[in-house]
Amino acid sequence: MRFLLTLAILACAALSFAQDPADIYHKTVDLDDINQISFDVYKDDQLEIKSWPGDDILIETSVKLNNGEPHILKFFLGKKRWDLAEQVSGDQLVLESVDKQRRVVQGTEFSTSETVSIVVYMPEDFSESGDRTYKRQSR
Template sequence: MRYLITLALLGYTMASFAQDPADIFHRTVDIDRVNSLSFDVYPKDQVEYKTWPGDDLLIETSVQIQNVKQDILDFYMRQNRYLLKPQVQGDQMSLVSFDKTRRAVKGTEANAYENVVIVVYVPEDFTLAGEGQYRRISK
């Protein structure tokens, strides 16, 4: 009996400390020859734009998925599900979500809930030119 109580207490403790998988990753993009930036991000992702004194574009992506195991998040990270892919034409660069048709993630209880927050650090020598568009003010 004592063994069962101990086992139940241990199981409860492990379940209460279990967390949903989450990851944060960073990526820099060289924009030395770019004078115009635009962003085409998956509509359900939250995007914040901030200025910083760096020379490159810094993209910080935070992903949390509820009701799945860590292996599922790792798989999606390897498949570049949350990646912003640069497309350059002349001196213009568009950063486009790699996976624009994300299918629902099947979780352990039902569909999983994805929370993706992307923070884009834009160099100080760029200025806001519209919704998700930046232009270099000096070069």
């Protein structure tokens, strides 16, 4: 009886530590010749812009797969499913989601959903000038 009770406690502890796979990754973008930045992000991603004293943009992307497996997360990180691509035209930069048609990941027994949160650390010399558009104040 004591063995079964110990086994039950261990099973509960193991299940409480089981979590959906998640990862946070970072990317920097050089802004030497850029005076305007705009964002075209996938509709379901959460985008937050914060000011910071740096000279470059720092992008922090947090991804959590609900009902997913770690190898699925690793596979899609390699495919840049949640990455922001840089499109430069003159002194304007557009950061846009690489995959704008994210299909649902269907497993053999379940489907996986994803929660993506993007925090962009914008240099202090940029200010908001419209919907998801920022312009450099100096220059």
